[in-house]
Amino acid sequence: MxxxxxxxxxxxxxxxxxxxxxxxxxxxxxxxxxxxxxxxxxxxxxxxxxxxxxxxxxxxxxxxxxxxxxxxxxxxxxxxxxxxxxxxxxxxxxxxxxxxxxxxxxxxxxxxxxxxxxxxxxxxxxxxxxxxxxxxxxxxxxxxxxxxxxxxxxxxxxxxxxxxxxxxxxxxxxxxxxxxxxxxxxxxxxxxxxxxxxxxxxxxxxxxxxxxxxxxxxxxxxxxxxxxxxxxMYITLGLRNYHRGPPMIPEHIGAEKGQEDVTISGGQELGLAFWKRWLVSGADGKFRLAEYLQRFLQQLGHNVPVHETLDGRRLVPYQCVMLRQDWEHVRASCLEAFRWQKAAYRRKSGGTSAPSLSIDVAPHFLAYPSSNPVFNLDVPKLVVRNTFIEFEEDILPNTFGATKRSKSCTHCKLNV
CATH class of the missing domain: 3.30.530.20 (START domain)
Known part of the structure; x- marks a missing residue:
């Protein structure tokens, strides 16, 4: 320990x-x-x-x-x-x-x-x-x-x-x-x-x-x-334009289809034909980009860490952090897959906008609780061989509206 x-x-x-x-x-x-x-x-x-x-x-x-x-x-x-x-x-x-x-x-x-x-x-x-x-x-x-x-x-x-x-x-x-x-x-x-x-x-x-x-x-x-x-060392990513609900997640070919499935025939060559709405986990029902992107990359065959904290401070839910070298390794396949994610989202939700990734953005942090400046910064007991961490607290309200971003992002270098 x-x-x-x-x-x-x-x-x-x-x-x-x-x-x-x-x-x-x-x-x-x-x-x-x-x-x-x-x-x-x-x-x-x-x-x-x-x-x-x-x-x-x-x-x-x-x-x-x-x-x-x-x-x-x-x-x-x-x-x-x-x-x-x-x-x-x-x-x-x-x-x-x-x-x-x-x-x-x-x-x-x-x-x-x-x-x-x-x-x-x-x-x-x-x-x-x-x-x-x-x-x-x-x-x-x-x-x-x-x-x-x-x-x-x-x-x-x-x-x-x-x-x-x-x-x-x-x-x-x-x-x-x-x-x-x-x-x-x-x-x-x-x-x-x-x-x-x-x-x-x-x-x-x-x-x-x-x-x-x-x-x-x-x-x-x-x-x-x-x-x-x-x-x-690290790069901050952000998600924008997910006003009509959480983004979509690719399903493996041959996965059992459910009521939430969307089929995009154009993504079939990449194994990205079947999509489902991302189901927010956790009792608080809040979307977190770190959790979503970790799973999204796993579905593409990339097992790389995605973090929701930076230097001891928790990022807002629509941002996450990765090692820059890890991001450069998965960047091409991730951005290509996100193009089909957009198509699936528009088909499922209607409208012309869809969730997109903002790359190399300025990090934004949740405020410290005034009563205890380190309340949400510590993690459970750690065993050296473990590589995953659970965090126990968030401050934003239990609504998707609270995490909306505008369509403009002055710090974004690339939106996909």
Whole structure:
């Protein structure tokens, strides 16, 4: 198991308080940096926070929320763009959703990490400290959220699998309001409620080392190339013009015909002669493009992931996200099949309009519930070998009218 739902939720709820000085006890300060601590939760877990101000980031991204790179991008492509030995060797294991992946950390050889392991480390018992330094591979679920906890922020959290009770951390980046200047807050858990009395005099030294290491990390060679790869990693698709009900779905040749069937003789050569109205599943009765397009592509023989979340935020129901390389692989057959889908829809529903795909559109997100900013962002407990995720909440009303789009789309590059 890697990071239960409650564990993930709790850490992202903690992120907001990490940006406030309330309840934190300062243990050391240097110019533009402080080290503080506090207890957290009923178990009295000790939290250590490095608060770094005015961190310079050369060629910082235009959008501050893109300061950190998605974990799956960093793990898969970091080796090919970094010009020097990377700070933390990692291997990609699995992508659960955009911005959410399972990684294997192999080592953290930086001097600052080794120094921290001496001050805060504990290698005894089931709750061993591996945040700073470990020679053994550590399985980690890493998640990134953009525009969180505030618009323009970027939060990156990692949840370690160490005997089921591993060490976790969250890192938050926020623009200081000046070009190329950021506040970076790093908070992690320690296995002990108190550190050794001899450790305190060395906190100032550690704080300076972490300050320098963070600046190097955010300006490491190849990071600009990695951010460009990150921006192009996924593509957002949208559905429009489905005012007369859900779109049609192709049936395999020889499937038993029902009352909802529509026959399009022109699509027979492609095996797209028989069509049925898509039946919306789920108790809420709401259409979701991610679910529909996943099944649509499966009917065409393509088994590729289609997601309804992006960087921890749920898209509106008429949008979904795919890996760009997956989309390019299925694009031709998908667009050809959608031409016949339109014909089937018009035959079934009448009129001249029919559902069409909008490609490479700007993502639109559902609003966070005001009472809990992370209510609909967490997924059930995950087993590493699984590849499918269920999401439990939606906010739009239970009507198709609530999800209509106009016939114009200013962000669309192609409509089919």
């Amino acid at each position: 890697v990071a239960s739902t409650d564990r993930v939720r709790a850490w992202f709820e903690l992120a907001k308080s990490c940006m406030s000085d309330s309840d934190w006890k300062v243990a050391a300060t240097i110019p533009n940096a402080s080290l503080s601590h506090r207890e957290w939760g009923e178990q009295g877990i000790r939290l250590i926070r490095f608060d770094l101000r005015n961190v310079f980031v050369k060629d910082a991204p235009e959008k501050p929320c893109e300061l950190f790179v998605r974990p799956e991008v960093r793990a898969q492509y970091g080796h090919s763009v970094w010009k020097e030995k990377e700070d933390a060797t990692m291997q990609w294991q699995q992508t659960l959703a955009p911005g959410d992946g399972i990684l294997e950390h192999l080592s953290r050889p930086m001097t600052s990490f080794r120094y921290g392991s001496v001050l805060f480390g504990n290698y005894a018992g089931p709750f061993s400290s591996t945040f700073f330094y470990s020679l053994q591979p550590t399985l980690t679920r890493s998640r990134l959220r953009r525009d969180f906890p505030k618009t323009g922020d970027c939060a990156y959290a990692a949840f370690q699998d160490v005997h089921g009770t591993g060490q976790d951390f969250v890192m938050i980046g926020r623009s200081e309001g000046e070009p190329n200047r950021f506040r970076v807050v790093l908070t992690f858990s320690t296995p002990d409620e108190q550190w050794a009395s001899w450790a305190s005099p060395f906190f100032t030294t550690l704080l300076g080392m972490v300050q320098q290491a963070s600046t190097r990390f955010l300006n490491r060679p190849g990071i600009a190339d990695l951010r460009q790869l990150d921006q192009k």
